[in-house]
Amino acid sequence: MIRIPRFAHATTGFVCAVILLVATAASAAGPGRHAIASAHPQATAAGREVLDAGGNAFDAAVAVAAALAVAEPYSSGIGGGGFFLLHHADDGRDTFLDARETAPAAATHDMYLDENGEFVRERSLNGGLAAAIPGLPAALVHIARTHGTLPLARTLAPAIRLARDGFLTGERYRLMAGYRTEALARDPIALQIFLRDGAAPPPGTRIVQPHLARTLESLAADGGESFYRGDIARLLVAGVRAAGGIWTLDDLAAYRVREREPIVADYHDIQVVSAPPPSAGGIVLVEALNILERYDLAALDEAARLHVVIEAMRRAYRDRADFLGDPDFTDIPLARLLDEDYAAWLARDLDLTRATPSDSLPPIGARPEGTDTTHFSVIDAAGNRVAATLSINTPFGSTVVPPGTGVVLNNEMDDFSARPLTPNTYGLVGAGANAIAPAKRPLSSMTPTFLVSPRRVGVLGTPGGSRIISMVLIGALEFARGGDPQRMVGASRYHHQYLPDQVQYERDGLAPALREALEARGHTLDEVSRNYGNMQAIVWDREAGTLEAASDPRGEGGSDVWAPAAP
Numbered sequence: 001m002i003r004i005p006r007f008a009h010a011t012t013g014f015v016c017a018v019i020l021l022v023a024t025a026a027s028a029a030g031p032g033r034h035a036i037a038s039a040h041p042q043a044t045a046a047g048r049e050v051l052d053a054g055g056n057a058f059d060a061a062v063a064v065a066a067a068l069a070v071a072e073p074y075s076s077g078i079g080g081g082g083f084f085l086l087h088h089a090d091d092g093r094d095t096f097l098d099a100r101e102t103a104p105a106a107a108t109h110d111m112y113l114d115e116n117g118e119f120v121r122e123r124s125l126n127g128g129l130a131a132a133i134p135g136l137p138a139a140l141v142h143i144a145r146t147h148g149t150l151p152l153a154r155t156l157a158p159a160i161r162l163a164r165d166g167f168l169t170g171e172r173y174r175l176m177a178g179y180r181t182e183a184l185a186r187d188p189i190a191l192q193i194f195l196r197d198g199a200a201p202p203p204g205t206r207i208v209q210p211h212l213a214r215t216l217e218s219l220a221a222d223g224g225e226s227f228y229r230g231d232i233a234r235l236l237v238a239g240v241r242a243a244g245g246i247w248t249l250d251d252l253a254a255y256r257v258r259e260r261e262p263i264v265a266d267y268h269d270i271q272v273v274s275a276p277p278p279s280a281g282g283i284v285l286v287e288a289l290n291i292l293e294r295y296d297l298a299a300l301d302e303a304a305r306l307h308v309v310i311e312a313m314r315r316a317y318r319d320r321a322d323f324l325g326d327p328d329f330t331d332i333p334l335a336r337l338l339d340e341d342y343a344a345w346l347a348r349d350l351d352l353t354r355a356t357p358s359d360s361l362p363p364i365g366a367r368p369e370g371t372d373t374t375h376f377s378v379i380d381a382a383g384n385r386v387a388a389t390l391s392i393n394t395p396f397g398s399t400v401v402p403p404g405t406g407v408v409l410n411n412e413m414d415d416f417s418a419r420p421l422t423p424n425t426y427g428l429v430g431a432g433a434n435a436i437a438p439a440k441r442p443l444s445s446m447t448p449t450f451l452v453s454p455r456r457v458g459v460l461g462t463p464g465g466s467r468i469i470s471m472v473l474i475g476a477l478e479f480a481r482g483g484d485p486q487r488m489v490g491a492s493r494y495h496h497q498y499l500p501d502q503v504q505y506e507r508d509g510l511a512p513a514l515r516e517a518l519e520a521r522g523h524t525l526d527e528v529s530r531n532y533g534n535m536q537a538i539v540w541d542r543e544a545g546t547l548e549a550a551s552d553p554r555g556e557g558g559s560d561v562w563a564p565a566a567p
């Protein structure tokens, strides 16, 4: 039976700027080893270097995030934002650091509509108008000052080296740059740094980013003063405005990270700690798990089990559309959404033999987000842990790199609902809770998550736009079945997001017999042309004394588990 959060909010939005540190099951002792799983081996190595220098998991998170900003310029970066879920082993506190980007003050509700009221997607995806005010630099400073033990000069050193000396591209880089070649080629700086002869470079190309190295050095030296209020701020604003944007120096100076209370709930004997708004992740995940807890999944055959999971996804994603947005701007009926009686009500028309048509649910729409982003997971020897999902939205963000900064700016403005009922890239529609407003944070799907059972601790998350939440759900169900991190990251993926009313599944992800069984229940299936997601998971088995980490086989990440050197 589900117990809804000991720490649930009242029914309305969250208080701004509060520091709420939530106590969850504290472990008496740590695993005695360190573990990192990230989307890039050099980012994992950066975290290892910092842990070996005596840092804790939070210092490692700064190092990994900064290195990913350099080596995965299509996924995340200091021109973007993200979420960090942090666990302090000493007192069992969990807290959620919200470094989501904010809309500039000159943003307006209809800023992406033309004179006929038609949505112009190009404006919300490419160029200066697409970029929201970055949060990641402020997050790195905040983590270092509030949770870490080492100075930024030490934790940012690996990323600075990587930017100055360069990194070698892989197949994923070729894919991402190929997907965004046209937009990258329109920005003279992006063209120069990220393309070769105007095209995506072949694997093995060295990408050197000296301006980014200098920007990171300045962050280490002045704690973000120049980035948010000084010379770099002036370069950023000039670059954005030259690219058609509306940023001002005041927008950068006004940016603040928030520490928020995570979503906490129980699924059987597993405590789920996950992302609160402005991410939809934790709420949708817990809503789906609340529905699923009503069924004996182990007793169902595979087709019936998938059917029930798909129906839970459908109903939980519907609520994403209807209710969720920036909690500082939108009243969210959090207690109701997370309540087990509400899950019973959602499941009342869940027929084990037939798909529920989405248009038979109360109408509303939502829109998901872009296709890139990144995630990493860390546990240190003491048991401190971090799950961080970071983004600049679609690959290479807005593709704007303001001259002199090396900073790839996000296009997170496209995560807002630009116009009610207008389908986005994924065919979904949005709602008023996620409408554009000055200084507002766009709704996210990023779902950094901890899973804590009496025996095991899991740390997981993934990129993947709207599919992030369904991937974390599938990973959590694998964990609940006793799966190790390899199984969690390797599980076949399927997805339902309410609208479009179809089950998306990754290439070769569902066996023919399973597809037939789902179609016989009335589901429309849509094979996604390639695999998706890039999950990074760690599992610490406290009883067995094992610590394991795994990077998604679909990506090019690197995971590492090692014992600290003797002092």
Ligand code: GLY
Binding pocket: 369, 370, 373, 391, 392, 393, 394, 412, 415, 443, 444, 445, 446, 465, 466
């Ligand atoms: N831009 C991806 C997300 O926030 O969900």
